[in-house]
Amino acid sequence: MTRVLELEGITKRFGAVTANDDVSLHLERGEIVALLGENGAGKTTLMSILFGHYTADSGTVRVDGQELPPGRSRAAIQAGVGMVHQHFALAPNLTVLDNVLTGTEPLWKPRSDRAGGREKLVGLARRFGLKVDPDARVSDLSVGECQRVEILKALYNDARILILDEPTAVLTAQEAEGLFATLRQMTQRGLSLIFISHKLGEVMAAADRVVVLRHGRVVAERRKVHTSKEELAELMVGRAVKRPTRPPATPGELLLEGVDLHLAGKGGASLKGASFHLRAGETLGIIGVSGNGQTTLAGLVSGLYPPDVGKLLIEGHRPPRHDVPHAIAAGIGRIPEDRNAEGAIGDMTTWENVVLERIWSPDYSTRGLVRRDAARATTEAILRDYDVRGARVDGRIRLLSGGNMQKLILGRVLSADPRIVVAAQPSRGLDEGAIAGVHERLLEARSRGAGVLLISEDLEEVMALSDRIMAIVGGRLSPAIPAERATQQLLGLMMAGDWSTLDDIAAEGVHAV
Amino acid sequence: MRFERRAHPSRALTILAPICAILLALLLAGGLIAIAGANPLKAYRLILTGAFGSRLGLSETLTRTTPLILTGLAAAVAFRARLWNIGAEGQFYLGALAVPAFCMLPLVSSLPGPILIPLCLMAGAVAGMVLLLLPLGLRLKFGVDEVVTTLLLNFVAVLFVSLMIEGPMKDPMAFGWPQSVPVPDAAILPKLMDRARLHAGLPLALAVAVAVWWVQARSVFGMRSRAVGLNPRAAAFAGVPLGRTLVAVACLSGGLAGLAGAVEVMGVKAYVTTDLSPNYGYSGIVIAMLANLNPLAVIAAALFSAVMFVGADSMSRALSIPSYIADVTVALSLLTMLVAIFLAQYRIRR
Numbered sequence: 001m002t003r004v005l006e007l008e009g010i011t012k013r014f015g016a017v018t019a020n021d022d023v024s025l026h027l028e029r030g031e032i033v034a035l036l037g038e039n040g041a042g043k044t045t046l047m048s049i050l051f052g053h054y055t056a057d058s059g060t061v062r063v064d065g066q067e068l069p070p071g072r073s074r075a076a077i078q079a080g081v082g083m084v085h086q087h088f089a090l091a092p093n094l095t096v097l098d099n100v101l102t103g104t105e106p107l108w109k110p111r112s113d114r115a116g117g118r119e120k121l122v123g124l125a126r127r128f129g130l131k132v133d134p135d136a137r138v139s140d141l142s143v144g145e146c147q148r149v150e151i152l153k154a155l156y157n158d159a160r161i162l163i164l165d166e167p168t169a170v171l172t173a174q175e176a177e178g179l180f181a182t183l184r185q186m187t188q189r190g191l192s193l194i195f196i197s198h199k200l201g202e203v204m205a206a207a208d209r210v211v212v213l214r215h216g217r218v219v220a221e222r223r224k225v226h227t228s229k230e231e232l233a234e235l236m237v238g239r240a241v242k243r244p245t246r247p248p249a250t251p252g253e254l255l256l257e258g259v260d261l262h263l264a265g266k267g268g269a270s271l272k273g274a275s276f277h278l279r280a281g282e283t284l285g286i287i288g289v290s291g292n293g294q295t296t297l298a299g300l301v302s303g304l305y306p307p308d309v310g311k312l313l314i315e316g317h318r319p320p321r322h323d324v325p326h327a328i329a330a331g332i333g334r335i336p337e338d339r340n341a342e343g344a345i346g347d348m349t350t351w352e353n354v355v356l357e358r359i360w361s362p363d364y365s366t367r368g369l370v371r372r373d374a375a376r377a378t379t380e381a382i383l384r385d386y387d388v389r390g391a392r393v394d395g396r397i398r399l400l401s402g403g404n405m406q407k408l409i410l411g412r413v414l415s416a417d418p419r420i421v422v423a424a425q426p427s428r429g430l431d432e433g434a435i436a437g438v439h440e441r442l443l444e445a446r447s448r449g450a451g452v453l454l455i456s457e458d459l460e461e462v463m464a465l466s467d468r469i470m471a472i473v474g475g476r477l478s479p480a481i482p483a484e485r486a487t488q489q490l491l492g493l494m495m496a497g498d499w500s501t502l503d504d505i506a507a508e509g510v511h512a513v
Numbered sequence: 514m515r516f517e518r519r520a521h522p523s524r525a526l527t528i529l530a531p532i533c534a535i536l537l538a539l540l541l542a543g544g545l546i547a548i549a550g551a552n553p554l555k556a557y558r559l560i561l562t563g564a565f566g567s568r569l570g571l572s573e574t575l576t577r578t579t580p581l582i583l584t585g586l587a588a589a590v591a592f593r594a595r596l597w598n599i600g601a602e603g604q605f606y607l608g609a610l611a612v613p614a615f616c617m618l619p620l621v622s623s624l625p626g627p628i629l630i631p632l633c634l635m636a637g638a639v640a641g642m643v644l645l646l647l648p649l650g651l652r653l654k655f656g657v658d659e660v661v662t663t664l665l666l667n668f669v670a671v672l673f674v675s676l677m678i679e680g681p682m683k684d685p686m687a688f689g690w691p692q693s694v695p696v697p698d699a700a701i702l703p704k705l706m707d708r709a710r711l712h713a714g715l716p717l718a719l720a721v722a723v724a725v726w727w728v729q730a731r732s733v734f735g736m737r738s739r740a741v742g743l744n745p746r747a748a749a750f751a752g753v754p755l756g757r758t759l760v761a762v763a764c765l766s767g768g769l770a771g772l773a774g775a776v777e778v779m780g781v782k783a784y785v786t787t788d789l790s791p792n793y794g795y796s797g798i799v800i801a802m803l804a805n806l807n808p809l810a811v812i813a814a815a816l817f818s819a820v821m822f823v824g825a826d827s828m829s830r831a832l833s834i835p836s837y838i839a840d841v842t843v844a845l846s847l848l849t850m851l852v853a854i855f856l857a858q859y860r861i862r863r
Contacts, residue, residue, distance in 0.1 A: 302750070303752070304749065304750065323752065323754075324749075324750070324751065324752025325752045328752065334750075336750055341744070341746050341747065342746050342747050342750040343747065343750065344744075344747060345740055345743045345744040345747045345748070346743070346744070347743045347744075348739065348740065348743060352736060352740075356736065356737075356740055356748075356751040356753070357750075357751035357752055359733050359736060359737070360733075360752075365733045368732050368733050368734065369731050369732050369733065370731060370732065370733055370736055372731075
C-alpha cells in the first residue's frame with residue numbers, strides 16, 4: 001500500500017492550551033481512518049492544520065511525499081485534499097451546480113463553462129452514487145443532500161483525500177448508513193478518507209483503522225478488527241465509562257397532561273392533536289424522526305407558545321398564563337434543544353445566563369434591580385456542584401465546550417428542584433463522558449420524584465432512560481409502550497407511523513402496572 | 514492572517530485601545546493638516562486653546578457637549594438592544610418643538626419655573642418617544658426594518674417642524690422669519706456662567722448619563738435589553754418578553770433624543786428653527802459607537818467631538834485650514850476606534 005498522506009509531529013498551541021501535541025498520523029490509499037476523540041481532544045484543529053486553515057507551531061504535512069506549505073488552503077486543494085465541514089459552506093440561494101462551480105474558475109474568466117461543469121458533476125455523481133439534481137436550489141435540499149453536494153464539491157476539485165468532520169452529526173440513522181455505503185464505494189475507486197467522530201458505533205461500522213486522540217495527543221491506534229467499542233470508549237475517555245442504568249420506576253401522581261394539543265408550526269412542524277400524560281417519578285420518552293413536531297412540542301411545554309387548540313395541565317391546573325415565567329413558576333425545568341442558540345447567550349456572563357430565566361423571582365431581583373450577589377452565589381454553587389469546567393462566574397460563556405455548557409444548563413434547571421423536567425435532545429453533540437453525566441442527572445431528578453419528559457432522536461438514549469415510550473409522527477403521538485417491550489425494530493415501526501400493534505402492548509403495560 | 518476571539522479581553526487593553534485609537538486618529542488627521550500647509554502641532558494647540566483656552570471657548574464647548582451626550586445615549590441604549598434607531602435627529606426636533614407647543618396650552622405658561630421646567634422636559638421626551646414607537650410598532654407588527662423607517666422619519670420630522678413654524682406656531686414678532694413662538698422665560702434653563710451660553714442642561718445630561726449607566730448595569734430591564742440584543746432566541750427561551758422590552762428600550766432611546774431637543778431649545782435658543790441642530794442626532798450615532806455603547810464613555814466621546822468642532826472653528830480662522838478638519842478627525846477616530854475595539858477583543862494569528 002502507498003501512503004497518500006502523512007502528518008508528522010504536529011504541535012499547535014492556542015495561548016496556554018495545547019490543542020495538538022506532537023501528533024503523527026498517516027493514511028494509505030483506499031483506506032478509511034477514523035479520528036476518534038472527545039470534544040476538545042484536538043481533532044478539528046488537526047484537520048484544520050492539514051487543510052491549511054491553521055498553521056502548526058511545528059510539524060509537517062506531506063501529501064504523496066510532497067510537503068505542503070503551511071497555512072494555505074489552496075495548496076491543500078491543489079494537492080488533492082478535500083474537506084467536508086460539519087457546518088456546510090453552501091450558498092442556499094444558488095443551485096447545486098453554481099455551488100460546485102464557485103471557486104473553481106478564475107474570476108476574470110469572461111464566461112464560466114457551465115456545460116462542461118455540469119457534465120463533470122453529473123459524471124461524478126453517477127460514478128460515486130451521489131444522487132443529486134444539479135439545478136436544484138440548495139435551500140430546497142435536505143440535510144443529507146446538502147452533504148452530498150459538499151462531497152461532490154470536493155470531488156469536483158479532484159480530491160483524492162477526503163476529510164469529513166463529524167459527517168453524521170446532522171444525519172438521521174438511515175442517512176448515515178447510506179453515507180457510509182457511499183464512502184465505502186469511494187475507497188474502492190481509489191479515494192482515501194479520514195472522518196472525525198466521537199460516536200463509537202459509526203467508527204466501528206465504517207473505519208478500517210482508528211486513531212484515538214485525547215488531550216491533543218495520539219493515545220492509541222487500532223485496526224478495527226483488533227478492537228472493540230468498549231476498548232475504544234475507554235481509550236477515548238481515558239477511563240472506563242459506563243452509562244448509568246435505570247432503577248425501576250415508582251410512578252406517583254399525575255404531573256403533566258397534554259390534551260389534544262394543536263399548534264401551527266413555529267419554524268418547525270405542527271402539532272395536530274398530541275395527547276400524553278406524565279407522572280411523578282417516571283420518564284416518558286418521545287422518539288421520532290426529526291421534523292415531526294418534537295421541537296414544537298418541546299417549545300409548547302416549555303412555555304414558549306400556547307396551544308391553538310387543546311390544553312396543557314400542570315398538576316391538574318392550567319397556569320393563569322401560558323408563558324415562560326408561569327411555566328417555570330409552576331415547576332417546569334427546561335433543557336433546550338439547541339444549547340447555544342436557545343440555552344445560552346454567549347456574550348453575557350455565566351451568572352447572567354444562570355439567572356436570566358428566573359430574574360423575575362424575588363430571589364434574584366428586588367424592585368427592578370438585579371440582586372447580583374445572590375445571582376453570583378447561586379452560580380458559584382452550580383459551577384461547583386455540577387462540575388462545570390472552564391467557566392468563571394463573571395466571565396462570558398461563549399467559549400465553554402458543549403459538555404460544560406450542558407452541565408451549566410442542567411445545573412441551572414435542576415438546582416431549582418423542578419417537579420417536571422423537559423429535556424429536548426439533552427445529549428446531542430456531546431461526547432461519551434458528558435452523555436453519561438447528563439443521563440445520571442436526569443435519572444437523579446426522576447428518583448427525586450420529578451417527572452421527566454425526554455424528547456430525543458437517539459433511540460439508545462430513549463431506551464436507556466425511559467419508563468414509557470411514545471413516538472411522534474406528523475404532529476401526533478402514538479400510544480405509549482412500556483420500555484421493557486421496546487426493541488429497535490418496534491421503535492422503528494412506531495416512528496414510521498405503524499401503530500397497529502401498539503394498543504395491545506400498551507394495554508398489557510397497564511395491566512402489568 | 515487570522516483573527517481569534519480572546520477568551521477574556523483584559524481590562525487594561527479595553528481601556529488602552531480607545532486611547533491609542535484617538536491618538537492614531539489625531540496622527541492621521543495631523544498628516545492631512547500638514548498636507549494643507551500648516552503645522553499639525555500648532556493646529557492642535559490652537560484647537561485646544563480654542564476649545565478650553567478662554568471662558569467663552571469653554572462655555573461653547575460644554576454647551577455643545579450637552580446635546581451630544583443625550584443623543585449619544587439615545588443611540589447607545591437602542592443599539593445595545595439591536596434596535597437600530599437612526600432617527601435621533603427627528604426625535605430631537607420633535608422634542609424641541611414640543612416645548613413651545615406645550616407652553617402654548619392655556620394656563621401652562623403661567624406656571625412657575627420649578628414646575629414648568631420638568632414638565633417641558635417631559636413633553637420633549639414624550640415627543641421623541643412617540644416618534645420612535647411608530648417605527649418600532651411597524652417592526653414588531655410587520656417586520657419592517659427600522660433602519661429605513663427611522664432614517665426617513667427624520668425628514669418627515671424636520672418638514673413637520675417647518676410646517677408648524679411657518680404656520681400655527683409661527684412667531685408673529687419675528688419679522689417674518691420662520692421660527693416658533695418663544696419659550697416663556699420661566700421655562701428657560703438657568704445659566705451656569707455670566708454672559709455665556711452654558712446652561713443647566715450640562716449637569717442634567719451628566720446625571721442622565723450616570724443614571725442610564727446604572728440602569729443598564731444593574732437593573733432587570735438593562736439585563737433584558739442586552740439579552741434581547743445579543744441573542745433574541747435565547748432571550749425568548751428565558752422568558753424575556755421581546756416586544757415589551759423593545760418598547761421600553763424605544764421609550765428610553767426616543768425619550769433621550771427628545772430630551773436633547775427640549776434641553777437645547779430651553780437652554781440655548783428659546784425658540785425652534787429648522788437649523789436648531791447641526792446634526793446632533795446623527796452625531797449621536799458616531800458618539801455611541803466611539804463610546805463602544807458604554808453610557809459613561811459617551812460623556813468622553815461627546816466632549817471629544819465638541820472640542821474638535823469648537824476648537825477647529827477657531828483654529829481655521831487662525832491658520833486658514835478648513836474647519837472641515839473637525840469632521841474628518843471625528844470620522845477618522847471612529848474608524849480607528851472600531852479597529853481598536855475589534856483588536857481588543859480578538860488576537861491576530863499568523
